[in-house]
Amino acid sequence: MNLTITDVRLTPILVADPPLLNTQGVHQPYTPRLIVEVETADGVAGVGETYGDTKYLELARPFAAKLAGRKVSDLNGLFTLADQVAVDSSRISGQVDVGGLRGVQTADKLRLSVVSAFEVACLDALGKALGLPVHELLGGKVRDAVEYSAYLFYKWASHPEGVAAEKDDWGAAVDPAGVVAQARLFTERYGFTSFKLKGGVFPPDEEIAAIRALAEAFPGHPLRLDPNGAWSVATSLEVARELGDVLEYLEDPALGTPAMAEVSAGTTVPLATNMCVTTFAEIEEAFTRDAVQVVLSDHHYWGGLRNTQQLAAICRTFGVGISMHSNTHLGISLAAMTHVASTVPDLHHACDSHYPWQSEDVLTERLEFEGGSVTVSDAPGLGVELDREKLAFLHRRWLDDDGSMRERDDAAAMRVAEPGWVTPAVPRW
Structure with a gap:
């Protein structure tokens, strides 16, 4: 060999x-x-x-x-x-x-x-x-399937008129009713039983209403809200008070470890992050200040699957929860995420995944969600084929491409619809 x-x-x-x-x-x-x-x-x-x-x-x-x-x-x-x-x-x-x-x-x-x-x-x-x-190369799985959460987004029905784009059948979601309808589609198609809403898009009261609508439509199901650091400490605490009875955790409500520590000190709602703990060097301050209670790992920027396992071990040592963040990824990454997640003992939160949003892939067969979970492959390697x-x-x-799409730029994409758009200053609310 x-x-x-x-x-x-x-x-x-x-x-x-x-x-x-x-x-x-x-x-x-x-x-x-x-x-x-x-x-x-x-x-x-x-x-x-x-x-x-x-x-x-x-x-x-x-x-x-x-x-x-x-x-x-x-x-x-x-x-x-x-x-x-x-x-x-x-x-x-x-x-x-x-x-x-x-x-x-x-x-x-x-x-x-x-x-x-x-x-x-x-x-x-x-x-x-x-x-x-x-x-098995990572030490062996401790579960046969990995649970994922429905990743809900506020969404336009389509990209702006005149922009070359692929069509989708998800429809628009710009209000609580649209968010609930989207969640129902996720449940019907993939069997998800927990839901995460990407926030920081509309004023907090509107996003609170969306989470309340989800709680009413899916009673007892885990719910999460992630505004990507768009809120002040005061706003974060107000949202935590309003939604404390239905949130599994609040993800990155405020930007940075000091602000997250302030929010954490003022609420019993667990705080999760993929923004203030993204490297090993950032762990000490966040953990000693009790700024976060759940770290959302992402093997892409932590340096791979073995570093993800090291992060999980550190979290376990300090009594901090662990789950998994997602970026816009394809089946190769979902397979990798599933393999490493299957080896983490204390994975008590469903992982994030954008995969249902991606209509295209580079694999001969798409990975399937059954009951909101992906079965861990026992085939050699990742178990996927290009x-x-x-x-x-x-x-x-x-x-x-003329180069305009080779760099991800969400603000530039927004300016196509709203020419005067600039990336909002943080905190936005």
Whole structure:
């Protein structure tokens, strides 16, 4: 068995995205993703996926060039190699990460987001070579299925007139009735039993009304609200008071650990985050100040599946809950998320996933939700297979793009409908 990497392929693609609203704007008609493939001397190939914006691609290319001759089992070495690749600081200095809405970007965060795709690809290839599923390479699964939550969004019926975009059948959701109707569709199609609403779009009273409508329509079901740090401490506390009897947790109501600590001190509603705890260095302050009670991991920006396990162990040590954040991802990432989530002992909250919103994929078969859960594959590697025709089609779309869609920019997409739109200052309310 020869585990030496002989070829690395990077394929940037553009995938259709519905007009989903958040506090910064609206999703563009297409969003960039990067598909990573590593191949061994024995012809075994593994796949990974991450953000596809230019700054990630520019880092992935020199990183990929360093992998030839290394073994797919040398996972620790990936981080050493990443440190050797220079990051153009002018591309990220002071910028907010729109794709994950997780605060200011840094060179280290960017490197980890790239490494994560290569780590998953190497684990996939290693699993195929050894005849083992990825969850066994991570120590073995503790559950046979991973539960996911319906990810509800305020949404337009379609992208603005005249904008090239794919059609969807979800309809509009811009008020409580629309949000409930969307939730019913999620339940009918996928069997979800918990619901998360992306907030920070409308004034808090309107979003409180939407959560109340969900609570009435789905009594006893876990509910979450995530305004992506759009509220002041005072507003966050008011929302917590209004919804404390129905919320499973409130996610990132205010921006930053100090503000989250103030909110936490004034409410018994658990606070979750994927914005103020996004690196290991940020854990100490957040945990010692009791700023968060649930961390939403995302293997893309934590640096892969094994780092996700390390984060889960630290959370368990400090009595902090763990679940999983989602960005606009395809089936490769959902498979990776499911494998690592299956190995985490204390996963007491359903994970997030955008996957139902993505009408396109690069796999021969889409992953399926049954009763709101994804069955953990026991096939070698991730248990997924690339569809070369689909991959080529989505890559051609990327090649044909004039560059306007190669960088995710929710504010730019909003300006198509509202020319005077600027990203709102935080706190917005």
